Amino acid sequence: MRVLFVSSEVAPFSKTGGLADVSGALPAALSRRGLDVRVMTPFYRAVVQGGWASAACGEVTLDPGGSVQTARIREGTLPGGPPVWFVDHPPSFDRPGLYGEGGQDYPDNLERFALFCRAVLAWVQAADWVPEVIHCNDWQTALLPVYLRTSAEPLWSRVGSLLTVHNLAYQGVFPPEKYALLGLPQDLYSPRYFEFWGRVNLLKAGLVFADILSTVSETYAREIQTPELGCGLESVLRERAADLYGILNGVDYTVWDPRNDTYLPVRYGPDDLSGKATCKAALQEEVGLHRTPSVPLFGMVSRLVEQKGVDLVVACVDHFPAAGAQLVVLGTGDPRYEAELQNAGRRHPGWVAVRIGFDERLAHWIEAGCDAFLMPSRYEPSGLNQLYSLRYGTVPVVRRTGGLADSVVDATPEALERGEANGFVFEEYTPGAFWGAVQRALAAYQHRSTWEKLVRTGMSADFSWDRAAGRYVDLYRLARRRRGAVPS
Numbered sequence: 166m167r168v169l170f171v172s173s174e175v176a177p178f179s180k181t182g183g184l185a186d187v188s189g190a191l192p193a194a195l196s197r198r199g200l201d202v203r204v205m206t207p208f209y210r211a212v213v214q215g216g217w218a219s220a221a222c223g224e225v226t227l228d229p230g231g232s233v234q235t236a237r238i239r240e241g242t243l244p245g246g247p248p249v250w251f252v253d254h255p256p257s258f259d260r261p262g263l264y265g266e267g268g269q270d271y272p273d274n275l276e277r278f279a280l281f282c283r284a285v286l287a288w289v290q291a292a293d294w295v296p297e298v299i300h301c302n303d304w305q306t307a308l309l310p311v312y313l314r315t316s317a318e319p320l321w322s323r324v325g326s327l328l329t330v331h332n333l334a335y336q337g338v339f340p341p342e343k344y345a346l347l348g349l350p351q352d353l354y355s356p357r358y359f360e361f362w363g364r365v366n367l368l369k370a371g372l373v374f375a376d377i378l379s380t381v382s383e384t385y386a387r388e389i390q391t392p393e394l395g396c397g398l399e400s401v402l403r404e405r406a407a408d409l410y411g412i413l414n415g416v417d418y419t420v421w422d423p424r425n426d427t428y429l430p431v432r433y434g435p436d437d438l439s440g441k442a443t444c445k446a447a448l449q450e451e452v453g454l455h456r457t458p459s460v461p462l463f464g465m466v467s468r469l470v471e472q473k474g475v476d477l478v479v480a481c482v483d484h485f486p487a488a489g490a491q492l493v494v495l496g497t498g499d500p501r502y503e504a505e506l507q508n509a510g511r512r513h514p515g516w517v518a519v520r521i522g523f524d525e526r527l528a529h530w531i532e533a534g535c536d537a538f539l540m541p542s543r544y545e546p547s548g549l550n551q552l553y554s555l556r557y558g559t560v561p562v563v564r565r566t567g568g569l570a571d572s573v574v575d576a577t578p579e580a581l582e583r584g585e586a587n588g589f590v591f592e593e594y595t596p597g598a599f600w601g602a603v604q605r606a607l608a609a610y611q612h613r614s615t616w617e618k619l620v621r622t623g624m625s626a627d628f629s630w631d632r633a634a635g636r637y638v639d640l641y642r643l644a645r646r647r648r649g650a651v652p653s
Contacts, residue, residue: 307371432471
């Protein structure tokens with residue numbers, strides 16, 4: 166099966182979040198299953214700065230909004246994976262950021278990613294390689310299903326589309342006057358398709374036109390059909406519920422496994438956990454915590470925003486030293502949370518350590534060196550760090566939402582007895598409920614046999630991309646069967 170995987174960011178070439186990790190790992194897993202997969206993504210400045218410059222293999226001429234433009238196509242290869250085509254259009258993508266700078270989106274993001282989608286289709290026509298399915302990801306590529314189903318080009322009637330929503334909160338919403346730049350019939354700017362509270366919503370249109378929809382966990386697929394997490398699109402998603410599937414993201418165990426993690430000072434596995442103690446001591450020294458083996462150490466690697474439950478951590482941060490526990494936090498985000506966490510670190514030297522910024526090496530050290538990992542998210546479409554934590558023997562403490570609910574089994578007496586428990590789960594989004602889960606983890610930590618059982622259960626779980634890839638193949642087959650019909 167020929168599949169074109171289109172994403173606005175692909176690790177290791179470009180990255181702002183989990184979408185890049187998925188876009189780097191899933192195509193490789195699909196390729197291992199025998200699919201003929203190609204990847205398309207923008208040729209950002211970050212690609213060149215990362216040393217991934219690639220040779221040009223062609224160009225396409227585009228006519229967006231009446232102004233003819235040319236985009237060069239460059240080719241490369243995912244490490245250990247399929248071929249990659251980069252869309253090189255310097256006015257759009259030769260910039261410091263992927264989507265914006267200084268916390269502000271680029272004002273021409275609609276034009277940038279509309280051009281990207283046009284270039285994708287133009288290159289498919291020129292490359293003599295026609296996919297059976299185009300796998301689109303998030304709002305930046307949501308125009309592709311629309312262009313496929315509204316084009317007069319006969320070629321596209323044979324191409325199915327799958328649109329995956331990685332986070333429904335990001336929808337690509339723009340002023341109404343921008344609609345004319347899309348080159349689409351005016352009658353599509355209506356509440357049925359693009360119009361959303363008087364503005365243009367790219368993701369909404371993609372959700373209507375794509376043959377099949379998916380999101381990144383089964384629970385999140387249900388949650389986004391509710392007013393609480395539907396972000397204003399719950400009625401659209403309920404209407405398409407029969408075509409909406411949830412597939413939990415996977416883990417690239419060539420990168421995230423303590424048995425082969427090149428970032429760690431010592432490697433370890435489920436058969437010999439002695440290396441984890443060494444990693445804990447190294448982490449404590451690295452971030453300035455008291456080097457005490459018996460003290461339970463909690464970690465958090467996250468964007469420091471409310472979605473991730475950082476407000477709950479801030480509300481309870483002083484409780485950790487009072488309970489005889491250490492806390493290390495790595496991330497960047499809301500300046501208010503950054504300041505409050507840094508102040509807590511100053512109040513509790515040796516007990517609370519905070520590092521503001523992005524540090525890949527330290528992220529791996531936290532996963533390996535901590536005893537427990539905090540993910541008290543308000544919502545979490547899939548989540549990856551809880552999956553990393555399980556493999557590293559670092560027991561997750563999570564809220565029951567999205568992918569966290571689908572991957573972490575609460576340590577109730579019954580689940581422990583069955584050998585299914587691998588973490589601690591709370592329900593209500595309150596500081597009290599969060600701290601209650603932490604207290605249960607602290608109590609379990611004092612019973613070494615219970616804690617070791619949690620650790621080993623987590624480390625034995627398989628959340629590999631090979632598992633998830635098989636389900637995506639099923640969706641591609643569905644998309645092939647559904648293709649062709651324009652929504653009414």
